[in-house]
Amino acid sequence: MQLIINGEAKELDATTIQDVVVHFGLEGRPLVVEADGEIVAKEQWPDIEVRPLMKIELVHFVGGG
Amino acid sequence: MKKDVWHIGGHELTSRFFIGTGLFPSPYVQKEAIRESGAEVLTFAIRRINLASTEDDSILQHVEGESFQYLPNTSGASTAEEAVRIARLARASGLSDWIKVEISANERTLLPDPLETLKATEILVKEGFTVLPYTSDDPILCKRLEEAGAAAVMPGAAPIGTGLGILNPYNISLIVEEAKVPIIVDAGLGSVSDVAQAMELGVSGVLMNTPVAKAKDPVGMARAMRLAIEAGRLSYLSGRISKKRYASASSGHEQFIVK
Numbered sequence: 001m002q003l004i005i006n007g008e009a010k011e012l013d014a015t016t017i018q019d020v021v022v023h024f025g026l027e028g029r030p031l032v033v034e035a036d037g038e039i040v041a042k043e044q045w046p047d048i049e050v051r052p053l054m055k056i057e058l059v060h061f062v063g064g065g
Numbered sequence: 066m067k068k069d070v071w072h073i074g075g076h077e078l079t080s081r082f083f084i085g086t087g088l089f090p091s092p093y094v095q096k097e098a099i100r101e102s103g104a105e106v107l108t109f110a111i112r113r114i115n116l117a118s119t120e121d122d123s124i125l126q127h128v129e130g131e132s133f134q135y136l137p138n139t140s141g142a143s144t145a146e147e148a149v150r151i152a153r154l155a156r157a158s159g160l161s162d163w164i165k166v167e168i169s170a171n172e173r174t175l176l177p178d179p180l181e182t183l184k185a186t187e188i189l190v191k192e193g194f195t196v197l198p199y200t201s202d203d204p205i206l207c208k209r210l211e212e213a214g215a216a217a218v219m220p221g222a223a224p225i226g227t228g229l230g231i232l233n234p235y236n237i238s239l240i241v242e243e244a245k246v247p248i249i250v251d252a253g254l255g256s257v258s259d260v261a262q263a264m265e266l267g268v269s270g271v272l273m274n275t276p277v278a279k280a281k282d283p284v285g286m287a288r289a290m291r292l293a294i295e296a297g298r299l300s301y302l303s304g305r306i307s308k309k310r311y312a313s314a315s316s317g318h319e320q321f322i323v324k
Contacts, residue, residue, distance in 0.1 A: 005116065006113040006114065006116060007113070008116075010116075024114075024116055026114065029123060030123055030125050030158060030160075031114060031123075032111075032154050032155075032157045032158050034154060037150075039153060039154060039157045041157070057113065057154075058113065058114045058116070059111050059112060059113055059114060059154055060111070060112070060114050060123045060125075060158075061109040061110070061111060061123060061124050061125055061135075061137060061155075061158065061160075062087075062109065062110050062111075062112045062123070062124050063085070063086040063087035063088065063089065063095075063109065063110065063124050064085060064086060064087045064108055064109050064110025064137075064138055064140055064274070065085025065086075065087050065088075065108055065110075065138070065140075065225070065252070065272070065273070065274030065275065
């Protein structure tokens with residue numbers, strides 16, 4: 001399925017948000033997920049289904065002032 | 066001497082140094098510099114994860130196991146709406162409900178957009194965040210931010226990363242005089258003399274990143290800045306002399322030997 005992840009179109013085999021996180025090897029890392037403008041709490045990752053062209057943001061803390 | 070503590074949003078602080086976590090030459094140097102700074106509050110930014118890189122570039126892995134208060138910023142936002150979105154993402158991390166509102170509308174100066182900053186502060190306060198807006202050094206604007214519910218107000222000394230020092234000490238002192246919440250000078254400081262000056266003006270704390278991270282020896286500079294904060298604070302509490310135009314001798318004139 002085609003998804004827009006961090007602004008880029010990606011083709012990947014995923015049913016849920018959890019699948020997307022696993023696909024990029026991000027399990028266990030501190031990150032926050034937003035899907036179509038809504039924050040998805042970690043507990044909901046396995047329950048929220050992705051749909052074609054869904055806009056998913058995977059963000060984290062980086063150094064800053 | 067009574068312990069000189071202060072509070073933000075009900076959180077007691079001993080250190081008056083907020084330190085940023087960008088631009089350090091290595092995670093090791095950063096960790097050592099943070100230790101030397103004595104800082105209890107660390108700032109961060111929120112960014113997209115680089116999916117092309119398998120390396121974990123999250124900042125949190127380098128400060129794990131220590132108890133800091135996290136202050137994520139909304140850098141990259143140019144409107145209140147964008148800042149609110151970034152703030153919500155930051156809070157969803159579960160690490161902190163503190164947020165530094167940082168909204169720049171000019172890429173060259175990175176100066177804060179005061180109207181958007183006020184708007185974002187109003188929204189985020191209503192949503193229950195502990196809001197620390199980074200703003201311009203305008204006394205009236207700082208008061209408006211306080212009235213909007215900011216937990217602390219953070220006027221800039223000079224544009225971010227310039228190291229120009231306090232461009233308008235008069236404004237900073239007016240802001241401090243009027244404030245009922247802590248004032249933290251954020252951005253533009255360069256050296257220990259700038260920091261001591263800020264503290265002598267009566268601000269509650271300073272937020273720095275570049276002057277430490279980009280110093281030749283960031284660990285040494287972190288310590289120097291910590292000492293400057295302590296010196297400036299003690300000077301402020303002790304009350305400096307007023308300035309005079311002409312000399313006044315230290316030993317008096319009454320019993321001169323030669324007269």
